[in-house]
Structure formats: C-alpha cells, structure tokens
Amino acid sequence: MNLNNELAPPAESSGRNEEDILLLKRIGDRDELALTSLYDKYSKILYSLTMRILKSVDDAEGIIHDIFLEVWNKPNDYQSNKGSFFSWLMNMTRNRSLTRKRSRSMHKQSHMAELNSLSFHTETHHGGASSSSLIDEYRDSVLGAINKLNGEEQQVLILAYYEGYSQSEIGRIVNLPIDVIKFRIDDALRTISSQLQRRS
Amino acid sequence: MSSHDEKYSGSCAGYAIGALDGKDLQEFEAHLKEGCASCGSELSILKEASALLPVTIPQLNPSPELKERIEFSARLSQIVRKDIDKTEEEQVEQPDEHPDIKPAVKAKHSAIVMGMLIAMIVMLIGFSVYIYSLFRTLEDQKNAGVGTQALLVKAVEELERKNIILDVFNSRDLKLIQLHGTEFNPDGYGQLIWDPAAQTAVLHVDNLPQAAGGKVYILWVSINRQYLFAQQCSLITEWGAQNYFQIKFAKNIDANDFEEIFATQEFNDKVSYPSEQRYLFYKKVK
Numbered sequence: 001m002n003l004n005n006e007l008a009p010p011a012e013s014s015g016r017n018e019e020d021i022l023l024l025k026r027i028g029d030r031d032e033l034a035l036t037s038l039y040d041k042y043s044k045i046l047y048s049l050t051m052r053i054l055k056s057v058d059d060a061e062g063i064i065h066d067i068f069l070e071v072w073n074k075p076n077d078y079q080s081n082k083g084s085f086f087s088w089l090m091n092m093t094r095n096r097s098l099t100r101k102r103s104r105s106m107h108k109q110s111h112m113a114e115l116n117s118l119s120f121h122t123e124t125h126h127g128g129a130s131s132s133s134l135i136d137e138y139r140d141s142v143l144g145a146i147n148k149l150n151g152e153e154q155q156v157l158i159l160a161y162y163e164g165y166s167q168s169e170i171g172r173i174v175n176l177p178i179d180v181i182k183f184r185i186d187d188a189l190r191t192i193s194s195q196l197q198r199r200s
Numbered sequence: 201m202s203s204h205d206e207k208y209s210g211s212c213a214g215y216a217i218g219a220l221d222g223k224d225l226q227e228f229e230a231h232l233k234e235g236c237a238s239c240g241s242e243l244s245i246l247k248e249a250s251a252l253l254p255v256t257i258p259q260l261n262p263s264p265e266l267k268e269r270i271e272f273s274a275r276l277s278q279i280v281r282k283d284i285d286k287t288e289e290e291q292v293e294q295p296d297e298h299p300d301i302k303p304a305v306k307a308k309h310s311a312i313v314m315g316m317l318i319a320m321i322v323m324l325i326g327f328s329v330y331i332y333s334l335f336r337t338l339e340d341q342k343n344a345g346v347g348t349q350a351l352l353v354k355a356v357e358e359l360e361r362k363n364i365i366l367d368v369f370n371s372r373d374l375k376l377i378q379l380h381g382t383e384f385n386p387d388g389y390g391q392l393i394w395d396p397a398a399q400t401a402v403l404h405v406d407n408l409p410q411a412a413g414g415k416v417y418i419l420w421v422s423i424n425r426q427y428l429f430a431q432q433c434s435l436i437t438e439w440g441a442q443n444y445f446q447i448k449f450a451k452n453i454d455a456n457d458f459e460e461i462f463a464t465q466e467f468n469d470k471v472s473y474p475s476e477q478r479y480l481f482y483k484k485v486k
Contacts, residue, residue, distance in 0.1 A: 030278055032271065039267060047262040049254040061266045065273065072274045083244050087251035095218070138255045146256060160214075161253055166221035167214055182214055182224070189213035193249035 016134070020085035024075040035072050042086070043068075045135060046093045052162055053097040054104075063096050086134070098164035138196070145195035153188040156181055207231075208239055216246035272391075276404075377461065377482050390480050392461060399452060415465040420474045422460035423453070427474060459484050 020041075026034035043064060050060035067089070070077070078088050146154065152174075159165045159173065167181045174181070211228040214220040220228060232239060377392040393402040403419060420427050461482040464474040 032274060032278075035274055036267075036271065039270060043262055043267070044259055045254055047266075048257055048260045051260050052254065052257050057263075061262055064262060064266060065270055068270045069273050069277070072270075073277055083247055084251075087248045090251035090254065091247065098218075135255045135259060138252050142252050142256050157217075157253075160217050160219040161250065165219070167219045167224070168221050170219070178224075181219075182210060185217070185219055186210050186213040189216065189246050189249060192253070193245055196249055196252065 016086065017080070017084045021080060024071075024078060024085065027072055027075045035068065038071065039068055041134070042089060046089065049090065049093055050097045053094070053101055053164070059100055060097075063093065063100065067093055067096070094161075101164060141196055142192065145192040148191055148195060149188050153184045153191075156184045157188045160185055208236070209242065212239055212242045213246050216243055217250050377458065392482070396454065412465055415467055417463045417479070418466050418471065418474070419463050420461070421453070421458055423457045425459070458482065 020038070023034045023038050027038070046067065047060055047064055050063050051057070054060055054063075071089075078085050082088070149157070155174065156170050159170045160167070165173065167178050167185065171178045171181045208228060208231050211220055211224055214224070215228055228239075232243075377394060391404045393404065395401065461480070462474070462478040463480045464477055465479070466475060
C-alpha cells in the first residue's frame with residue numbers, strides 16, 4: 001500500500017496547523033494569551049494520553065507543565081516542514097511519558113496482566129461540553145478505523161503505542177515472530193491512515 | 201512490489217510509532233539518511249495518523265491548578281528574560297573605562313557577556329559548565345580591567361541566583377502557598393513556591409515597601425508554635441515591582457506543617473524572635 005498516492009494532509013488539519021503556527025508566533029512575541037489558547041486547545045488530550053500511559057496525576061501534570069513551558073520558552077523548536085504542530089506535540093508528550101514510564105520500571109509488571117487489559121475504547125463516547133473540537137472532529141473516524149482492525153492488530157498497536165514496547169518485545173510477549181508483529185503494526189497504522197483520509 | 205517497497209515500506213509504520221528496533225531500525229535510519237523522499241513522506245503521514253490515536257481514549261481534565269502553574273511559570277520566565285534584556289542594555293551602556301584596550305579584546309569581552317546572557321535562557325542545561333568557563337576566561341583576562349571584571353562577576357552571581365529560582369520553579373513536586381497582605385499593606389501579596397525535594401523555596405512578593413533605613417526583611421516560618429528563622433531577605437526592587445528570593449531551609453520541612461509564614465523588618469539578621477510588624481503571612485486553615 002503506497003500512502004503517498006492516496007493521502008494528503010486533510011484540509012481541516014492543515015487549517016488547524018495554520019492557526020497553531022499563528023499562536024506559536026504570538027508566543028514568540030511573549031503573548032501569554034496565545035499560550036493559554038494553546039493550553040485550552042490541547043491540554044485535555046495531552047493529559048489524557050499521559051494519564052493513559054503513566055496512570056499518575058502527579059507525573060502526568062509534571063510532564064504537561066514541562067511541555068507547555070518548553071513551548072513557551074522555545075516556540076521555534078517546532079519545524080512546520082516535519083509535520084503538524086499537533087502531531088509534534090503529541091509525539092513529544094508520548095515520548096516523554098514513555099521515558100518516565102520506563103524509568104519507573106513499569107515494564108516489570110506481568111505481561112499477562114497487561115494483555116488481559118488491552119483494548120481500545122471502541123464504544124462511542126462524548127466528553128460533553130468540555131470536549132475539544134479536535135476530539136469531536138476525529139473520534140468517530142479513528143474509532144471507525146480501529147474497528148476495522150482485527151483483535152491481533154489492535155493488540156500490537158496498543159502494546160507499541162501506549163505501552164512503548166518495541167516489535168521484538170511484543171514478539172516475545174505474544175509469542176510470535178517479529179515479521180508478523182511488524183506486518184500487523186504496519187497494516188494497522190496504514191488502515192487507520194487510509195480511513196482518516198477517506199473521511200476527509 | 202519493488203525491492204524498495206519490500207525492504208523499507210514495511211518499516212515505516214513501526215518507525216513512526218517507535219516500535220522498530222535492532223537491525224531493522226539501523227537499516228531504516230540509514231535509508232532515511234540517504235534522503236528517500238517516498239519513505240519520508242509516508243513516515244510523515246503515518247505519524248500524523250498515530251498522533252490521532254489518543255482521541256479515542258477517555259478524555260480527562262487536568263486540575264485547574266496546572267493551568268495556573270503553567271501561566272505562572274511562563275510569567276516568571278518572561279520576567280527573567282526581560283531582566284536579561286535590561287542587563288544586556290546596561291552592559292552596552294557602560295562607560296568605556298578602558299579606552300586603551302584594543303577593539304578586538306573589547307569585542308571578545310562583549311561576546312562573553314552575550315554568551316553568558318544566552319546561557320541564562322538555556323540555563324537548564326550546562327549552566328554550571330558555562331559559569332566555570334566564564335570564570336576561567338576572566339582569569340585569563342585580568343588585565344582587561346578590574347571594573348569590567350567586577351561587573352561580570354556581579355552579573356554571574358545574579359544569573360546563578362535566577363538559575364536557582366528557575367530550578368525551583370521547574371520542580372515537578374512544586375507546592376504553592378499564597379501569602380496575603382497585612383493591614384499595614386493590604387495591597388501586598390506574594391507566593392511561596394516550594395520544592396520539597398530540594399528543601400528550597402522561592403519567595404515571590406509584590407507591592408511591599410522598601411525596608412526602612414537600616415532594616416532588613418526576615419522571613420519566618422511557624423511550625424508547632426515555634427518560629428523557624430528562614431532567611432534574611434534584603435527586599436530591594438530589582439526586578440521592577442516583582443521581588444523573588446531564593447530560600448534554603450536548613451531543616452527538613454514538610455510544607456504541610458507550615459502554620460504561619462510572614463516577614464518582619466528587623467534591624468539585624470541575628471534576632472531570635474520576630475517583631476510584631478508582619479508584612480506577609482500565611483495562616484494554615486484548621
């Protein structure tokens with residue numbers, strides 16, 4: 001599957017990125033309201049991601065605090081030619097959360113216990129008035145895409161994305177060859193990507 | 201499917217979510233360094249898709265205090281930055297005390313000052329190394345003039361103080377204690393930003409008067425009805441209307457044990473009991 005022939009950045013995400021870049025420029029001019037706007041826009045999903053990985057309020061808030069302060073102090077660290085600000089922010093948050101998790105040696109937990117609890121939230125749920133527009137915009141599409149994955153694909157995607165395991169580690173956990181894991185990750189993420197593009 | 205697709209395309213997704221490892225990772229990174237546009241583009245698209253995965257997890261709201269902490273941190277770093285700019289301007293406006301020094305030496309000296317100020321901004325990493333190198337440079341340039349050296353030493357001390365303040369502020373286990381103005385000065389207010397791990401705090405006060413002639417401010421903490429002398433705070437208006445002081449407690453203290461926090465004006469820093477004139481206070485609600 002060649003994504004380049006099928007996919008281009010969705011128009012709405014492109015518009016959102018332009019808004020984010022404007023906010024970053026204002027942050028560069030030391031506009032505190034721009035930082036507040038960015039926080040209001042993304043803090044909820046960043047916090048939810050960090051809590052999903054770390055399951056600790058103190059750790060999660062510490063990471064979110066550091067990330068927004070870093071954006072405030074170094075807004076030029078984001079390079080628009082390498083992807084959207086949103087994905088940059090999410091990747092930075094996820095990486096830091098996984099690093100913190102590894103430092104807490106949470107990987108020592110039983111793999112079987114983790115496997116039993118692995119599932120995406122595939123029911124449609126709405127966050128009410130406080131739900132952000134980004135979540136409203138993409139939740140159903142991403143859920144729809146995830147529902148197209150089989151159980152094995154969902155499992156490896158969760159182990160890789162939220163638990164931070166490498167393909168070799170996942171292979172050992174689920175007792176399958178690395179090539180199979182690699183294929184499942186590839187297939188899962190490409191399926192989601194294609195579904196999102198069809199939606200747009 | 202081409203040999204390229206077979207070998208590398210299957211690695212894009214794993215790389216996008218950081219799952220690739222071992223030989224696969226080495227080979228794919230080497231391939232990316234060669235500048236493969238196709239893989240670079242696919243990677244970008246897959247990263248965007250993976251960033252959206254968390255929209256499906258239950259959405260949680262962080263505490264309102266987190267937003268306040270971030271805004272306060274941002275404000276503090278802005279004050280520090282403004283102060284750096286101001287210091288920089290002052291350095292530039294200093295009268296030329298040593299006209300006999302060659303322009304190249306002056307330019308070198310000026311570059312050191314600039315470098316020092318930039319280091320303040322990125323002080324979270326490598327600050328101490330920079331200070332060390334700065335002093336070494338100063339040692340090497342003793343002949344450049346005592347006045348300039350004193351100026352730089354003062355600037356370094358100031359930067360070190362601010363570095364400690366920022367370190368405290370970046371502490372992850374930060375406690376914030378609001379201080380309120382007294383009847384004497386109802387407009388005065390402040391916060392004690394407390395880093396329990398380092399047993400260090402930053403006292404931030406605002407709208408307080410200068411200490412009366414010959415007097416100094418002393419911060420007191422009351423625990424179990426006993427007054428613990430914290431630190432002399434020479435309240436001088438040096439950051440505009442804002443005043444920040446680093447406070448290092450000698451004793452191991454849990455912020456939850458604080459009963460009262462206040463400042464008094466004393467004639468010297470050897471007093472063992474606070475005067476009645478209390479300028480800031482925090483009183484634990486029981």
